[in-house]
Amino acid sequence: MPEQRIRPLADSEKITINLGVVDLGQIDLLVQEGFYSNRTDFIRTAIRNQTTAHAEVLRQTVARRTLVLGLQDYSRSDLEAAREAGQRVRIHALGLVRIAADVSPELARETIESITVLGVLQASAQVKAALADRIH
Incomplete structure (x- = not known):
């Protein structure tokens, strides 16, 4: 299954806020x-x-929702192995989820049942479009 590494994220995401x-x-x-x-x-x-x-509330919520904290990578071989095993992947993460660039939209649809990411989902535009109805 996917390689799961828990570490601080080097990447950052730009946000825009309005202030008085x-x-x-x-x-x-x-x-x-x-x-x-x-x-x-x-x-x-x-x-x-x-x-x-709010660290304690965050810790309890992560545990209750069974979220993976940190970085979660999904390679083509990870998803092909899941397909061969007849498994469907449910992605629940707080941090960064990366779906490799060589994962086809078809493979993603065949193997990924749902995606919930509190943070950033990095995947090709085609994979994101193919999974649009499964991203929460």
Whole structure:
């Protein structure tokens, strides 16, 4: 089955947020005063502080939902082995799931029953389209 590695993710995902002018001004003031190197540093720190504050809830939820935490890779050979064994894969992850570039849409549809990713799913556009009805 897939190789599962639990490690910090080196990749990052870009997000866009809208802030009120007062909040943005306060962030800029903290940056100017040297508390943070830039706006991004402030926002990352705030997010880390909140996830740390809710660490126990996150841990319990990950365990309850049986989510794989970290990086989960699915290669063509992983999915071919599942097909040969008559197995269907249910992907439940918090972090990053990568479906190899050489996985065909047909193989993905034959072997992947469902995908729930809290984080990032990396797969070809064709595989994502083939699995669109199975991605939650």
